[in-house]
Amino acid sequence: MRKLLIAGNWKMNHAVAATVDFCRDLRSLGLEGQRAEVLLFPPFTSIAAMVSLLQGTPVHVGGQNLHQESKGAYTGEISAAMLKEAGCSHVLIGHSERRQYFHESDAGVNAKTRKALEYGLTPVICIGETLEEREKGVTNAVIKTQLSGALEGFAPDAVRKTVIAYEPVWAIGTGLTATPEQAQEVHRYIRKFLAEIAGDDCAELLRILYGGSAKPDNAEELLSETDIDGLLIGGASLKADDFYRIIEIADTINK
Ligand code: 13P
Numbered sequence: 001m002r003k004l005l006i007a008g009n010w011k012m013n014h015a016v017a018a019t020v021d022f023c024r025d026l027r028s029l030g031l032e033g034q035r036a037e038v039l040l041f042p043p044f045t046s047i048a049a050m051v052s053l054l055q056g057t058p059v060h061v062g063g064q065n066l067h068q069e070s071k072g073a074y075t076g077e078i079s080a081a082m083l084k085e086a087g088c089s090h091v092l093i094g095h096s097e098r099r100q101y102f103h104e105s106d107a108g109v110n111a112k113t114r115k116a117l118e119y120g121l122t123p124v125i126c127i128g129e130t131l132e133e134r135e136k137g138v139t140n141a142v143i144k145t146q147l148s149g150a151l152e153g154f155a156p157d158a159v160r161k162t163v164i165a166y167e168p169v170w171a172i173g174t175g176l177t178a179t180p181e182q183a184q185e186v187h188r189y190i191r192k193f194l195a196e197i198a199g200d201d202c203a204e205l206l207r208i209l210y211g212g213s214a215k216p217d218n219a220e221e222l223l224s225e226t227d228i229d230g231l232l233i234g235g236a237s238l239k240a241d242d243f244y245r246i247i248e249i250a251d252t253i254n255k
Pocket of ligand 1: 009095167171172173174175211212213214232233234235236
């Protein structure tokens with residue numbers, strides 16, 4: 001059985017002062033004994049504060065991006081070693097906002113995934129179609145291209161160490177959520193494709209998260225779907241009580 005993973009992507013929100021408040025609130029709600037795994041992606045400058053404030057809790061902390069080289073003259077970039085040293089265990093790779101505004105390609109996602117694995121960071125690889133692609137009926141083709149590009153050349157052992165996040169671009173920050181059926185259909189396709197490239201065992205173990213306007217009100221129906229193994233939450237992860245509510249909901253799911 002796959003353990004549910006509830007992850008929050010803060011994007012460019014919550015500097016240190018807001019991070020301190022959030023962590024204090026989250027701790028006061030109680031972080032013991034949850035069945036779901038919990039993960040947060042704060043902005044880089046808030047990582048150290050979060051790691052220290054959530055020390056002793058089971059919450060994992062991740063970076064929102066990394067550079068594909070180990071170090072060097074890449075002004076403005078951050079390395080896998082830096083994230084690791086700051087206390088990160090995970091890193092987001094290929095978020096649609098990175099693809100859209102910073103022109104990240106599948107080849108870049110592949111190189112970053114390789115670097116993350118080299119440094120023992122768990123890559124959370126984001127994929128998803130635009131509204132135009134969905135309306136054209138090419139969702140599966142887009143998913144297949146992104147996934148095969150991201151994982152090309154990886155042995156099943158390496159694929160096994162990743163997490164996939166399906167985030168339909170049209171559902172991000174729009175209040176439009178994919179219906180649980182729409183999400184499940186794509187998640188099933190992703191798992192089937194993973195089985196083709198890395199084998200059934202790997203595909204069965206890998207967690208596939210859904211992201212795109214996930215919130216307390218829709219968490220239960222999304223998480224009840226067979227192939228939805230967690231959520232990657234933007235807006236609703238910024239408030240400790242909303243995020244905590246989703247963790248609580250995850251703990252009620254039996255499948
Ligand atoms: P929202 O939950 O705000 O739609 O954002 C989703 C997302 O992009 C998480 O990575």
